[in-house]
Amino acid sequence: MRIMRTIIVGLVGLLMATTTLADTVETTDGSRLVGTIVGMADGRLTIDTQIAGQLKIDVAKIVSITSDNPLVVKFASGDRLVGTMGKTEGGDRSVMKSTLGDIAIDVSKIDAMWSPDGEDPVTVALKKEVEQSIIAAKPSWSATLEAGGTRTEGNTDTRIARGRLDVTRKTNTELLDFYLAAKFNEQDGQRTVNEYRGGIRFEEKLDKKLFWYARTEFEFDEFEELDLRSTAALGGGYHWFNKPDHALKSSVGLGYRHESFDSGRSEDSAVIDLGANYRLDLAPWVHFTQSVSLSPSFDSFSDYRLETDTAFVIPLKNDRWKLKLGVQNEYNSQPQPGLDRLDSTYYANVVMNILRK
Numbered sequence: 001m002r003i004m005r006t007i008i009v010g011l012v013g014l015l016m017a018t019t020t021l022a023d024t025v026e027t028t029d030g031s032r033l034v035g036t037i038v039g040m041a042d043g044r045l046t047i048d049t050q051i052a053g054q055l056k057i058d059v060a061k062i063v064s065i066t067s068d069n070p071l072v073v074k075f076a077s078g079d080r081l082v083g084t085m086g087k088t089e090g091g092d093r094s095v096m097k098s099t100l101g102d103i104a105i106d107v108s109k110i111d112a113m114w115s116p117d118g119e120d121p122v123t124v125a126l127k128k129e130v131e132q133s134i135i136a137a138k139p140s141w142s143a144t145l146e147a148g149g150t151r152t153e154g155n156t157d158t159r160i161a162r163g164r165l166d167v168t169r170k171t172n173t174e175l176l177d178f179y180l181a182a183k184f185n186e187q188d189g190q191r192t193v194n195e196y197r198g199g200i201r202f203e204e205k206l207d208k209k210l211f212w213y214a215r216t217e218f219e220f221d222e223f224e225e226l227d228l229r230s231t232a233a234l235g236g237g238y239h240w241f242n243k244p245d246h247a248l249k250s251s252v253g254l255g256y257r258h259e260s261f262d263s264g265r266s267e268d269s270a271v272i273d274l275g276a277n278y279r280l281d282l283a284p285w286v287h288f289t290q291s292v293s294l295s296p297s298f299d300s301f302s303d304y305r306l307e308t309d310t311a312f313v314i315p316l317k318n319d320r321w322k323l324k325l326g327v328q329n330e331y332n333s334q335p336q337p338g339l340d341r342l343d344s345t346y347y348a349n350v351v352m353n354i355l356r357k
Contacts, residue, residue, distance in 0.1 A: 023047065024066040025057060033057070037067055040113035041121030062107050064094045073105070074112040074120065081105075082116060136172035143167045143355035146324065148347050159186045160193075162347055167355075175203040183345065194222035203237070211237045213251055215273075225262040225336050231295065232256050233273035245281035250274075255295065261336065270298040287313040289326075306331040313351070322351040 023037040025047055035049035044056045045065075067085040073096060074080050083098035096103045112121050149161040164181040178200050185193035199217035206212060212235070219229040235253015242249070253273040260266040274294040281287050289311050296304035311326025328345040335341055 023069065026063045026065075027057065028061050028063055036069070037065070037071065037113070039115070039118065039121060040110060041125070045113065059108060059110065065107060066094075070116050072114050072116055072118075072120075073110055075105075075109050076111045077109075133172075139169050139171045139174075141167070141169055141355055141357055142353065144351055145354050146349045146351045148349035157188050160184070162345075162349060164349075173205045175201075177201045191222065195224075196220045206236075209239050211239070211249075213237055213253065224332075224339060227260045227262060229257070229259045231258075231271070231273075233271070235273055237275075247279045248276070250276040257295065257297075269303075271295045272298065285314060287315075289313060302333060304333050306333075320353045324349045324351050 022034050025033045025037070025045065027033070033047055033049060033055065035047045035055075038046040038048055038054065040046070040059065043059050045059060045062060046054055046056050048054050064087055065085050066087060070082060070084055072080060072082050073085075081096045081098050081100075081103065083096050086095050086097055086102075087093065088095055088104060093104050094107055096105050114121060144166045146164040146166070147162065150158070151160075152158045161184045162182070164179060167178045169176040178198075180198045181196070183193050183195045185191070197217070197219045199215060201213060201215040203211050203213045214232075214234045216232045217230070220226060221229075233253045233255030235251055235255075237249055237251030240248040240250070251274070255271045255273040256268070257271045258266070258268050272295065274292075276292045278290045279287065280289075289309075291309045293307045294304060296302075306329075308329045309326060311324050314323040314325070316322060325348050326346075328347070330343040332339075332341055332343075
């Protein structure tokens with residue numbers, strides 16, 4: 001019996017000790033939550049309970065707080081107290097049991113609360129914000145290689161090849177994009193298409209919606225009898241919406257275009273630089289993209305170039321690979337004699353991510 005009594009007394013003592021070390025929060029609706037106070041920040045107190053796990057309570061709904069574990073309490077005035085928390089003898093107010101004695105406090109005036117071996121939640125939040133800003137400011141690089149082609153033999157021997165390399169550098173405020181592209185067709189040993197393009201585009205955000213940009217582009221087209229077409233432009237743009245699965249931006253600027261031809265003729269003109277880019281994830285397995293570029297001449301709006309690229313991009317099982325099905329249209333309102341105004345290319349390309357960091 002003596003051993004049994006000793007065990008019971010020990011269990012009761014352990015239960016009382018556990019109860020003594022528990023924190024208690026009473027709310028305006030009469031609820032009484034028992035657990036361990038984790039802290040208070042942004043007008044909400046967090047308490048860790050055995051039954052319901054961590055709970056967050058609006059400070060405005062708290063009547064009193066009792067804690068046998070020391071806490072650092074920061075008030076809206078900037079004052080701080082360290083100690084345990086209890087109630088007045090009448091139980092109508094909370095008191096702070098500090099080295100200065102019992103101090104009656106108004107729970108609604110508490111701005112933050114944390115363990116003495118912890119850190120001010122405001123400081124923690126600021127550190128986290130700075131760390132996130134540093135990570136966001138760190139540039140990320142990506143590069144994709146796009147290629148497609150066909151070959152036929154028999155009555156007609158045909159070879160068609162297309163390729164494109166894109167290299168992109170991004171930060172939370174800047175975008176730098178560089179590309180090189182080429183198209184080559186050959187039929188019965190004779191070239192029918194031989195075209196090369198390249199360009200650089202830089203964008204910088206002015207705020208969440210607005211940005212400014214600068215770009216330059218170069219083009220060679222043997223069968224357009226074009227030795228060089230170079231365009232440089234500067235302007236501004238607007239993000240109409242920019243979600244991970246749905247985005248649209250447009251831009252307008254002023255530019256300068258130089259063209260030189262096999263015949264020795266050259267043309268220089270100021271142009272208006274208009275562009276738009278749209279992206280929509282129709283489903284996890286298919287994305288729709290479209291880019292539009294329009295550049296009319298200042299001298300005559302009837303002299304313009306319109307280019308569109310519309311595609312469906314299908315991610316493959318390996319996320320480094322994609323299949324891209326689309327059509328490119330290039331419209332020149334005043335082409336060289338004997339050439340069509342519209343040049344359309346239908347393609348099915350494989351896209352590979354060769355760099356992502």
